Amino acid sequence: MELPVVALPRPSSSVGVLPPLYARWMDEFLGQGLPTETKATCAQCAMCAYQDGQPILNDYTFDPAIKCCTYIPNLPNYLVGNILRDENPDMAAGQSSLRSRMEAGEGITPLGVSLSSMQQVVYSHVAMNRGFGRSKDVRCPHYVEGRCGIHRHRNAVCSTYYCKYDRGQIGLDFWSRVNVLLMHLERELSLWAAMQLLDDPKLLAVMARHDSMPILGGKAETRAPAGNWVNVWGKWWHEREAYYQQTAERVNGLSFAEVLTIGGATAQFRAQSMRRGYEEQMTERLPEQLTVRELKIRHFGPEDCFIESYSPTDPQAVPQPLLEVLPYFDGKRSVAEVIAVVDQEKDIVLDTGLIQKLVDFQILVQPAPAAGSGSTG
Ligand code: SF4
Ligand code: SF4
Numbered sequence: 001m002e003l004p005v006v007a008l009p010r011p012s013s014s015v016g017v018l019p020p021l022y023a024r025w026m027d028e029f030l031g032q033g034l035p036t037e038t039k040a041t042c043a044q045c046a047m048c049a050y051q052d053g054q055p056i057l058n059d060y061t062f063d064p065a066i067k068c069c070t071y072i073p074n075l076p077n078y079l080v081g082n083i084l085r086d087e088n089p090d091m092a093a094g095q096s097s098l099r100s101r102m103e104a105g106e107g108i109t110p111l112g113v114s115l116s117s118m119q120q121v122v123y124s125h126v127a128m129n130r131g132f133g134r135s136k137d138v139r140c141p142h143y144v145e146g147r148c149g150i151h152r153h154r155n156a157v158c159s160t161y162y163c164k165y166d167r168g169q170i171g172l173d174f175w176s177r178v179n180v181l182l183m184h185l186e187r188e189l190s191l192w193a194a195m196q197l198l199d200d201p202k203l204l205a206v207m208a209r210h211d212s213m214p215i216l217g218g219k220a221e222t223r224a225p226a227g228n229w230v231n232v233w234g235k236w237w238h239e240r241e242a243y244y245q246q247t248a249e250r251v252n253g254l255s256f257a258e259v260l261t262i263g264g265a266t267a268q269f270r271a272q273s274m275r276r277g278y279e280e281q282m283t284e285r286l287p288e289q290l291t292v293r294e295l296k297i298r299h300f301g302p303e304d305c306f307i308e309s310y311s312p313t314d315p316q317a318v319p320q321p322l323l324e325v326l327p328y329f330d331g332k333r334s335v336a337e338v339i340a341v342v343d344q345e346k347d348i349v350l351d352t353g354l355i356q357k358l359v360d361f362q363i364l365v366q367p368a369p370a371a372g373s374g375s376t377g
Pocket of ligand 2: 068071142147148150151158
């Protein structure tokens, strides 16, 4: 027996959560909007801390001069086109930073704008050395005066990353599913758009590059065509901005049903998986029994204990009295029994909403099935 399933309010639109193009696609597919992650307060970054007005920099905080933008985005051709053709004055800084990347040359192909080989080397080094959120060496070129210059057309990774999730692990799972779907679509749609504009011989070189990249731009120059990209661009070399804008025009005109056809079976599977994640995100459901997960204590405060559970960037402050009653969740008694016993023995009323939060944040988990109780298939 499970406690009642609660359906949470569903937003009517994803506008404001995702870039306009991706918001429209998600709304078409789900028939409703994606939820906002309110704990990732980007304007006043939730990962930055201060003392006497000065930033505190340690293993748990991000540098306010960078936030989480220690990342250089690969941009599929149609997002490049959308950035360039957007007349909103807020886009001026992003257009300028994009043009600087394009003028630098390397990694600029009919599929989009990707990392140069030097940027890849530096980024791998930073990623391996805990530089995320801290190293200015890989500050995004589109990060301008504390904000994203291409926010209205940011890519899948930037659109789906949050340092904290309102529903903890459930939110992380859901946004990961949106991420892998959109990343796949960026890869496939950029090729589809190139096919609309390039002739066959030039497409062969583009295909070689597409096939060498599990993620757009992942290994930028490893399978570059013989000669250089000038030959591949052909007549478009001197009209690259016009080319990118035309790819945007074509992709912007697609319905999400058409996008899924272009994306093939992988896109369709990932979209269904995302829909399942969405249903989980929008409902609350407590398992019948729960147990305490092995917890990493970050530190004890005077009243709270800071626990690292599902994510190192989202530790949870658990009040001491609550910490003391967690062992009542022993994986054998039902949640309803634990609530009654804790009330009787500790005079503490455990609210089901609070228990749901402990589940969402993976402090309480479903007990592992007893050995031999699973299906033998
Ligand atoms: S998502 Fe990035 S900018 Fe937003 S609050 Fe988190 S670390 Fe800060
Ligand atoms: S594109 Fe925008 S959100 Fe993404 S890393 Fe750059 S500044 Fe940050």
